[in-house]
Amino acid sequence: MRKYTWVLFIFLSFNVYAEENKCILFKKDYSQYNNENMYDLDVYITDCQKNSRKVESFGYFGDSPKINYYFFEKSNGVNHLFISTYVLTDQYEENSKYVYENGKYNFIKVFDCFDFTCKVNKKLINFFGDGANLVEVKSNKIVWEYPYLTADKVSKDLNSNFLKLWLNKQLKNGIIKNKTEIYNDSGLNSEKLGYLISGDKFNILDITSRWLKVSYTSKNKKTIIGWIRCEDTNVCNEY
Structure with a gap:
């Protein structure tokens, strides 16, 4: 019999956007795995009380997702929900000269939310992108830093001319x-x-x-x- 048959509540956050209070709730879902240490991470938007709707389910090969940060921010009249997750992995890419710092690889998902409806914003997801700090194996030094490890750096670029011009097809x-x-x-x-x-x-x-x-x-x-x-x-x- 599987040890975990219930869902674990791991975060409850009271964030405010537009004119309504909304909270983000994360639940660990073990139902897709035989390994009791593996889970998907289900994300819900709630009214901070009883009503909620599922936004997304995060699941990655090899490791369970963990939270870096999440926040709401309004830009160009749209309420964006940012969720940054990461996994720990020893699966690296083309060049064996580099590894991910501490094995940590990061993902960003962005949703445009109105009331309880949140839709994926593919353009913003692509702009911010996934990635990791790269460490050169020989020198053991970081040679490139993933630019969106913290929420403040995301917020800065979200409100930049850099992004505005790109989305408006003016950065050619x-x-x-x-x-x-x-x-x-x-x-x-x-x-x-x-x-x-x-x-x-x-x-x-x-x-x-x-x-x-x-x-x-x-x-x-x-x-x-x-x-x-x-x-x-x-x-x-x-x-």
Whole structure:
């Protein structure tokens, strides 16, 4: 017989947004697992009393989700619910030179909420993105920090011109400020495709976790598409 047949209440938070009080409730759900240590994390929006509606169920391969932070914030007339979770994992990506700091990998989900209805905001989820602090194995030093480990950093970019211009399709190009390598995917642990130098101009195709997916055409008309760090461009520096 399974040891855990009940649902455990682990958080109850009284957050206020719009003109109504709303709370977020997390429940551990063991029903999908034979291992008593594994669970999915179900999220509910409530009136802080009896009425509630399920928002989402978080479940990841290999480890149960844990909470970094969660909060409501209103932007452009929309009440956004941010939930940051993480898992501990020894599954790493392409480049064995790097590992995740303390094995911690982070996820962000964003929902647009009105009363008890919350819908996934894919654009904001993609913009903030998933990720982890990367540690170089040889030196044991952090070589890249995931930019949204704390709620205040999310809130700062949520209200930035950087995001506003991107969502309004006004952020279309940029200029390299510091020599930067271009990668196949958004991360130092991805395959290197080459590099761009100060003054190179590029078109922006996508943004996630302060990485830019760009298209660059050289003087000999050769086009390369890949990911660069936003901090090496005027995009993050000026907006």
